[in-house]
Amino acid sequence: MAHILRSKFVHLSLKYANPNALRVPLNYQRLCFHTSTILDVMGKELSMPSLSPTMESGTIVKWLKKEGDKIEPSDAIAEIQTDKAIVTMEFDDEGVMAKIIVPEGTKDIKVGTLIALTVEADEDWKTVEMPAGLAEASSAASSSIEASPPVTKAEPPSGQQNIAMPALSPTMTTGTIVKWLKQEGDEIQPGDALADIQTDKAVMSFELEEEGVFAKILIPEGSQVQVGQLIAVMVEKGMDWKKAVIPTESAISAAPSPTKPTAPANAKPSNGQMYGLAVKKLLEEYGLSSGTIKGTGRTNRLLKSDVLAYIQIHDVKKITPKSAPPPEVVKTPSLEEVSVPSDRSSPYEDIEISNIRAVIAKRLGESKRTIPHSYAVMDINIDKLLELRGKLKTEDISVSVNDFITKAVAHALVECPDINTLYQNEQIVRVPKVDVSIAVATKNGLITPIVFDTATKSLTDISKNIRELAEKARKGQLKPHEFQGGTFTISNLGMFGIKEFSAIINPPQTAILAVGAGREELDLSLMKVTKMSVKLSYDRRAIDEDQAANFLAILKATLEDPIFLTAGRVQALRYKRDAY
Known part of the structure; x- marks a missing residue:
């Protein structure tokens, strides 16, 4: 029985930064208007991914989706045999399988070869149009793989391994080498990070599973490289790495301009x-x-x-x-x-949008366009919370207001399981665990690391967890499992003085809480009180108004009398009983 493995190299897909905050777009959307009565759809290209550092070609063992099948994020679409194992290829976007170009059993498909086409969920998959010049190639591939042009790349000599740009997500077609983490002559152990690579989803570390000596860097830092293009050479331990044979194929140059x-x-x-x-x-x-x-x-x-x-x-x-x-x-x-003298350059500057920001823009736009957002706002008196925080600080226990909010949200989600849900495949999925995502701003855009099993953790554990995750997020060191998933998101702009704002839901989650800054007001007795506004954005398909109101009422009661939150894991007993 084939081992179904998820490659550690098919990981960083910012699914809407939650992963859901960042949706990964494919780069080939195009509509072609024709003189015929049918509007043909130019499909999104799905290429053979590189599922291991040494993979140069693969065999499609089985297609798990048929033409016309709907695809949801994280759906398995094919089983592919690499040079190491049979790996399940997953899809990080949503759409419809429109055309299978390479049939099952086809062997030695080069990495980067077009194997299928998908379309958006609302497009007619039957009218998908083959990209120009590929119609004949696809029919030839269906009949015999031997009909493809001969491969000119020479095999590396014994003991040498040529390293190609891997596909670190199913939708990745190019990657930018941000930084080489190894220098020529360095020894490499299994699991060592070789380079930081920016994909269409995030900046991630490219790791190797073999040992050897790093012999030659073929592509310099900052270069954009096609998937499957050679980027480095490694040799076995004991060999003279200075005598490594440099491949002569033309593909090793940095990505050329079109x-x-x-x-x-x-x-x-x-x-x-x-x-x-x-x-x-x-x-x-x-x-x-x-x-x-x-x-x-x-x-x-x-x-x-x-x-x-x-x-x-x-x-x-x-x-x-x-x-x-x-x-x-x-x-x-x-x-x-x-405004500009003739001897000076223009004051305007074009700033290129990074792949990550482009994905964020697309995912947020799709969320607002496809999800019926409803909103509920509530003011919370946080005087007791601030007083308790001050007492804890005198005991050398440093916790932030956001830590209290995270703990209170976890408690409210346990009490209101209808909010701790996902909307997938046109149905509501109630999740047994409470995993709260915390929005963190980085120089590359928004990302939402996850505090797993939040309801079972103490206030100090949550505080420590959030600090560590935020630091790793800003340094680009988050692992895929640390931001992929989550059942509810908190976005707090209070530290920036924002009084109130509306957050956009991270699908497939059904709700997100926007937290504003604390402000002083006079109550009915003309006494100063400190209030904080929270706004719940929720998916009206999955959550009713009364359920949203009940959640906010529990959150308000908990934060206005927060001593309960410092009691550790008392409420976790009920949570574990209900979840398991």
Whole structure:
């Protein structure tokens, strides 16, 4: 029986930073408008991942999803035989399996080879369109793997191991080498981290399972590299690492910038060429004829990218519509002419969005668009909490207001199990354990490390746990299991003076608590009191208004009389009995 393993290299997928705070997007979304009556969908490409540092090709043992099947985050989609074991390949996004390109049993599929196409859940998977140039390749792969072009890469000599850029998530196609953690000549033990690599989801450590000597760095730090591209060389212990054979294949250079397509010099008009509305509009705006541009789409279809490439290469200018008279030219100085002397550069700066921030933006947008958010706000008197915190500090017990809130939230979730739920596969899943995610801001974006079994931990344990996780998060040292999962999230902006805000739910969680700053007010008896606003954002599909109100009422009662929270693990006894 094959051992189903989850590779330690298929880990950092910021599933919405919870993982759910960061959803991993695939990079190939595109809609193509055609002249046919059907809107063909350009699928998202799913490539053969590198499931071990030495894996160069793999065999698809079995597809676990069929064409048309819905895919949820963390679903297993295929069993793949690597050079070490049979590994279950998981999918970190959601969608529909649209097209299986490489059938079961196909051997020696190179890492990075297109093996399937998926589409969004609301798209018609039956109309998925094969990427240009791959239709013939996929049919050849289905009939025989021997039909593919011969591999030109030479095998490494005995005792030498060429290390390729691994696919650290199923959706990863490229990675950036942030830092090499080993130098040439260093010994490597199993489990040693070789490099920090930024994927489409996070910055993570790339570890090796073999021992040897690090012989040669092929790709410098800061380079973006395709999955499967050689990045380093390792040799066995006892060998002279300085005599390692450097691979000569052209793929070892740093990721090249895309080359511009060359337009045909003597392209003849093609009366039968097809194109869509977007292409037609471009041709009219620039006064071009479709016959002068060669189409690269399926069945010689003229694509928008073909027209844009032709315009750029030939420096074609827009034409003025014949129906409208040319506008009167009024010389208006540009912003640069007004504010920037000619001998100075522009004051504007384009800041490239990192892969992590792009994923965060996509996941948060999808959450707001697809989840019916409802909100409930409550003010809490925290005078007793602050007083108790001060007493504990005199006893050298340092705990923050956020630690009290985390402990109180865990207690409220035990009392209100309807809030401690996930919304998956169109159904509500009640989770037996309370795992509270704490939102932490880092230079790369938001991430939510998890305080596991929060209800069973004491206040001081929670405080220590949060400090350690926050420090690791800011240094980019979190392990996948430390931020993947969670049943409820707390986002606290009180330390920044924010009075109140609305947090966005991290799917598949059904609720998140936004915590504001404490503020002094006068009560009905004109006495000063310190109040704190908390706002619960909850998924209306899974949680009713009365359930949200009950949760906040318990949270309020607990924080306004917090001595109970310092009693350790009393309430954990009931929690364990109910959970197990």
